Amino acid sequence: LELGSSYTLEWTQQPNYDSRFNCYPIANGTQEDCEELGCVWDEVESDLEIPSCYFDSDNPYTIEEVEYTSSGLVANLTLSSNVTALNGNYTQPISTLRLEVIYHLNNMLQFKIYDYANSRYEVPVPLNLPSSPTTTESDRLYEVTVYKIPFGIQIRRKSTGTVIWDSKLPTFTFSDMFIQISTLLASQYIYGFGETEHTMFRRNMSWHTWGMFTRDQAPAYKMNSYGHQPFHMALEEDGNAHGVLFLNTNAMDVTFQPTPALTYRTIGGILDFYMVLGPTPELVVQEYTELIGRPVMPPYWSLGFQLCRYGYRNDSEVAQLYESMKAAEIPYDVQYVDIDYMERQLDFTIGTRFSGLPALVNRIKEEGMRFIIILDPTISGNETDDYPPFTRGVEDDVFIKWPNTDDIIYSKLYGAHAAFPDFFRNATVAWWKREILEFYDNPNNSSRSVKFDGLWIDMNEPATFLNGAIGGCRNDLLNMPPYVPYLGYRSQGLIVETPCMEGQQYLSDGTPVRHYDVHSLYGWSQTRPTLE
Known part of the structure; x- marks a missing residue:
């Protein structure tokens, strides 16, 4: 280059798409x-x-x-300007919110955002939290910064300075039926969220969105399936690990983008996050299960070889199978029967083709084997003959009903008008336990007692063979909300192969809740009394 001469510099600027955050996640x-x-x-x-x-x-x-204390902080959020709702009044942002950050343990904190002026649904699952925070500033593994304008939360690992949560981003909104928050991530090494089928253990960060809402859906790519697990583990660039639980049971989705960043969207409840700091993956798992509860210790026999299938024609076929397995000397510890053993797929019945099942179970067990039977949660309500599980269920008021009525919601399952027990209710828990115990030890005819060793509880997503209810659902807003997360068959709303979202349920303390809010807890609510 010559001093005093003029030159032209040209370059091609590549746009940075990675930093985009989706402003309109609704389809089309x-x-x-x-x-x-x-x-x-x-x-x-x-x-x-x-x-x-x-x-x-x-x-x-x-x-x-921001009001700081030794155990956390509290602040009120204010909507600073008029905002156009995403899709109608039910997505209009709430004007005042409250943020609470609680330093529960040196390796675990909670941050929660909610509408303090109006009561909203919160997840009724108890967590194992200390009765009062037990941390000291010098021993905490984290430090929290709250941004005031615009609002955001930043969480930093003290030992390395790595930022592991940073939500000072444009996406944050909180309305009645659409809540969204994004965070920058410490790396692209993210694992978790389910239950959906993925092609690899690490999540794909190239603009992928995954829905979570329990459904009787066989594993398939990007289809929400049986479970609801809004938890992820993240590896930081230096190998440290942390985990984040989003305690929310409404239908939701999560979007991963190459920033790297993560966006949560849910259609109800509140924002309630728990973060554990590890710092190793093993410790993250230990800290997470300490929070939510350890897995149940399985009985030793259940670790053996188990044989299960659908389609046995009668008890003689099961008996012949048992003898053939022994003769072939195939390792074999547990035998199952599916709904074949029931009379027309009715819980707590024995079909005529399986009248010898109680004796067969006793014989198999005498020879050191174990036996498991299946139960579905739904109870038929259109039997021409007396069906005690339904009759007693009606007497005890255990079934999910239409709101503000005394009418049971019926859907279809195996041809029956299926009623759904509300397992949150104390009366339902007592009824369910009684039905199980009397099937195990028949008080009227001991020869009909089925001495099973375990129960296989199925179809508790809950599942139906009809979208919604017989005669249709009655609340379009709940069944086709303003924002439908990225679920399978998204265009059909929330009622794909499951009952109507307006179903009225009651927690054990009598608090009314909508099926819309607790749908993904149905299996959990049935599992607890079954285990007990």
Whole structure:
């Protein structure tokens, strides 16, 4: 280059798509939809997974003052400007919220955002928390910073300075039926969330979204399936690990993007996060299970070889199978029967083709084997003959009903008008235990007692063979909410092969809850009294 001469410099600037956060996650959004929200529209034809509609402004919440204590902090959030709702009044952001951060343990903290002016559903599952925080500032593995304008939370690992949560991002919103929060991640090494089928253990961070809402869905790519596990473990670049539980049971989805960042969207409840600091993956698992409860210690025999299938024609076929397995000297410890053994798939019955089942179970057990039977949660309500489990269930008021009525919600399962027990209710727990015990030890005919060793409880997503209810659902808002997460068959809403979301349930203390909120806890609520 010569001093005093003029030169032209040219370069090609590549846009940074990785930092985009989706402003319109509803399917088939248009440029008009996007711009109504005050966001930017720019389609990337080379990669349609990159959001075309994205934020270019801060989130609208601010904080004026933070109140610090030795065990955490409290602050009120204020909506600082008018915001256009994503899709109607039920997604209009709530104007005032409260943030609570609790330093429970030196390796575990909780941060919670909720509407302090109005009561909202919160997950009724108890966690193992200390009665009062037991931490000291010098021993905590983390430090928390709250940003005031715009609102955000940052959590940093003290030993390394690594930021492991940073939600000072434009996506944050909190409304009645649409809650969203994003965080920057410490790395792209994220594991967890389910139950969905993935192609690898580590989550794919290239603009993938996964839904969570329990459903009787065989594993398939990007299809929400049987369980609801809003927990992930993250490995930091230096090998340290931490875990995050999002304690929320409403239908939700999570989006991973290569920033790296993670966005949570849920359609009810509150934001309630628990973070454990490890710092090793093994310690993260230990700390997480200490929080939610350790797995049940299985009986020794249940670790043996087990044989289970659907389609036995009668008890003679099971007996012949048992003899053939012994003759072939195939290792064999536990035998199952599926719904074949029941009379027309009715719980707590023995079909005529399986009348010899009680004696067969006794004989197998006398020879050192174990036996497991299946039970479904639903109870038929349209039997022409007396069906005691239903009759007694009605007497004890155990079934989920239409709101503000005394009418049971019926759906279809195996041809029956299926009623769904509300396992949160104390009366239902007592009824269910009694039915199990009397099937095991028949008080009227001991020869009909089935001395099973274990119960296989199935179809408690809960599952139906009909979307919603016989005659249809009655609350379009709950069954097809303003935002439907990225679930399988998304265009059909929340009632795919499950009952209506407006079903009225009651917690053990009598608090009313909607099936919309506790749907993904149905299996958990049945498992507890079954185990007891």
